[in-house]
Amino acid sequence: MSATAPTPDPVPGPLDRERAHLAASRAALRAMREDVEALDIRDVTANWVNAAVLERQIEDRVKALADLAHTPLFFGRLDYLPTTQEGGRFYIGRRHVHDAQGDPMVIDWRAPVSQPFYRASRRDPRDVRLRRRFGYTGGDLTAYEDEHLTDPAEAETVSRLLQQEIERPRVGPMRDIVATIQPEQDEIVRGGLSGTVCVQGGPGTGKTAVGLHRVAYLLYAHRERLARTGTLVIGPNRSFLRYIEQVLPALGELEVRQATVDDLVGGHVEVRGADDPAAAVVKGDARMAEVLRRAVRSHVTLPTEPVIVVRGSRRWRVPAYEVEEIVTELLARDIRYGAAREALPQRIAHAVLVRMEAAGEAPDDRVQDQVARNAAVKAAVKAIWPPVDPAKLVLRLLSDPAFLAEHADGVLDEDERKAVLWARPPRSVRSARWSPADAVLVDEAADLVARTPSLGHVVLDEAQDLSPMQYRAVGRRCSTGSATVLGDLAQGTTPWATRGWAEALAHLGKPDALVEELTAGFRVPREVIAYASRLLPHIAPGLAEVRSVRENPGSLEVRGVAAERRDAEVLGACAAFLREEGSVGLIAADPRVPALEEALRAAGVPFLSPGEETTPDVRLTLVPASLAKGLEYDHVILAEPATVAGGDPRGLSRLYVALTRAVSRLDVLHARPLPPELRAE
Structure with a gap:
């Protein structure tokens, strides 16, 4: 064998x-x-x-x-x-x-x-x-x-694998782009910790991903320092934060806090109300900071009586004019109200110690502390520099026309003062229906009283929609640190939206920040971004169009439908997209969402709301146009663009946002005529 x-x-x-x-x-x-x-x-x-x-x-x-x-x-x-x-x-x-x-x-x-x-x-x-x-x-x-x-x-x-990764269908929350970072993005990601950078980036340029990867890089390069000082990612709303929340953990970073601006300022009062646009614009104006500064400092009263301190058998007298000099000097230094109030008793006590030494005594620091706690000194401080409650101060400003007029004189005109005054003044801080803009004012007042702690680095996304006062609120959180500011001027949808980055960065307290522009689009198909860019001359003249670098041009269909078949056509488009791979977003003007919810339920089509995309077996998300910013879907149905654009001075910008959420295909369905700015010449 x-x-x-x-x-x-x-x-x-x-x-x-x-x-x-x-x-x-x-x-x-x-x-x-x-x-x-x-x-x-x-x-x-x-x-x-x-x-x-x-x-x-x-x-x-x-x-x-x-x-x-x-x-x-x-x-x-x-x-x-x-x-x-x-x-x-x-x-x-x-x-x-x-x-x-x-x-x-x-x-x-x-x-x-x-x-x-x-x-x-x-x-x-x-x-x-x-x-x-x-x-x-x-x-x-x-x-x-x-x-x-x-x-x-x-x-x-061109790398075929790189293109495949960029164009890979997506379901669920945002994922990292660590395998596809481009050279111009990497330059921003690896920038130093000490400098603030502002990234102007059109739809699909990866500015959000760049900001998140920059945080991950800074934590790697400066971990000990940032472990002490902290990092923070600020997004426009909770839905957006839920959408991006898995990116940093996927990169091994678990300790980065995420919040909205409302979260940052909401610790002072309970927000239960809303402002009309006119009031919100005035309350968000940077001039309100000067009104608040005047109102806070108005609580200081110059002394008219001497301060007399009794110690044993001796009486020590600090005359009114000398106390006034101390108060005037503290006011001139323009330090925070609370810090000056804490310094005042020590300054008065020091004046007493000077007299003790002149009389031959030898007092030490313990004696100065005892004098500062003397009842007469404490009474004088309470009368001259009383404590200020920030919420009560703002409550009075918005309720008392005379108080507001006194401190807004030369800052706000009569119409602006009327716009911010409450029609029915509340009885107390707790009963007031505070708006988000009111909470920002209270936060500003709180910082005038006591310094807001600063973090080491803050990432501010969708920054173009912040008011000047909101920028100031964020700036306080990175006053001794740095920031990465992300946004697109063309996507500003609030009445107070940023018109230019130089002004916004000045309000943030970072006027010397470096402004970088990303114009290469990796997510939005060529046909789609070209169609949406018809709006740019009307919403952001002079802003560079996004240049799509994708090999797959994508798909765009703009289709008129009969009004009586509008919902049926939308359901048909959803059904067609759900037969394909990837996520589906149905975007409509906010008032249209309830009717579409009812139609989807009646048809037995399961759907999610923005931020719920962690449910992998449901691939359709019904998105109010007001919440579409920053979100992406493989296939998008935009229902009735004229309704999205109408009834709002910034409606065309909201429409631009809605048109640029598609990664592969966009279907635009309309029964009403398209906005004239969107029609082909």
Whole structure:
């Protein structure tokens, strides 16, 4: 019986080797997580407080080391020239992974050695011999694509995998773009912490993603500093924040707080009311800051009586004119009301100590503190510089015409004062129906009394819709830190929308901020952005049009329908899109939403509201036009554009927003004539 020669194992190909590295990297990440989970805090903590802190840190570390099954652990590879300092091969991914010996298997995308993955080109290879991009299906590595940056014979081509990743259908909340960051985006992402940057970006240019990735980068590069000072992402509404909330955790950052401007200022009063546009515009005007400053300082009364301090058998007298000099000097320094009020008793006590020393006594700091707490000094301070409650101050300004007229003299005209006064003054702070604009005024008054704590870095998204007073509220939160301001002047939809970034940045307190413009569109198809750009000359003259760089031009259909079949046509378009892959957004003017809700329910079509996209088995979202900003869907049906644009001075901007939410296809259905600005010449 003859022996059969064994069949040799096939030689593994490049894709097999990359899959093996992926499997080994996942195993290494699992080992890193197990090492953290195995830590015994009893051996390294002296008390229960330290133990609790360490236990929380361990929990956060375990979460940060989570291996998300459908998220690629690495998405690229860099092979440096052998003669360079790096001289090696690096896999680029969302987080650092090392083996048991501590050697890196995956490099964090934020590390300096990873930067050429985003910036290198044939004209400037940055010592990179080969850049490899990986394609995934779910969590499985299925393809790769190479660029030989130092090979003059290789022609420059557009990355097919990069285009596929950009155009990949999306369902659910916003995902990161770490694998597709472009050079102009990377420049902004990796900017220094000390400077404030403002990003003007049209629809689909990735400005929101750039802002979020910038936070992740800054936390990597300046983690200790930002751990002390804090970071914050500010969005326009809760729906938007729910839409973006998974981006930073996917990048391993779990501690970044997210809020709206209303959240920031809402701690002083309960917001239960709303302003008409005229009142909101005046309340949001930066001139209100001067009205409030005058109103706060009006509580200071110059003294007319001396301050007499009795200590034992001695009486020490500080004459009224000297107390007045102290008060006048504190007012001239223009420090915060509360800080000056705390300084006043110490200044009066110091005047008493000068007299004690002149009489031959030798008082020390303890004596000065005792004098500052003396009943006569405390009574004088209460009479001269009484405490101010910010909410009560604003309540009086908005309720008392004489008080408002006194402090708005030369600042607001009579019509503007009438616009902000309450028709029926409330009895108390608690019974008042405060509006969002009122809450911003209370926040400003609170800062005049006591300084608002500053964070290390703030990201402000959809900034074009903030009022000057809202900018001031955000600016207080980063007065000693920096900010990333994101917005598009063409998408301003509020009556007080920003007209120019220079003015907005001055209100923010960052007049020297660098303004960058993103004009390359990666998400909105060419046909769609070209159609929406017909509105630009009417809403933002001089603003550059977005230039779509997508290979797939997308699909646009503008269709007139009979009024009696309007809802049926909308339902038919939804049904057609739901037969295709990807998310579907049905956008309509806010007053039309209830009728469409009823029609969808009657037809048995399940749908979500904005911010609920975490439900993967329901792919249709019914979006009021007022909440469409910042959201994206593969397929969009825009119902009745004339209704979206009508009845609002900024309606065309709202229509521009609605038209630019589609990633693949846009259907515009209208029974009414299209707005003239949208019709072809």
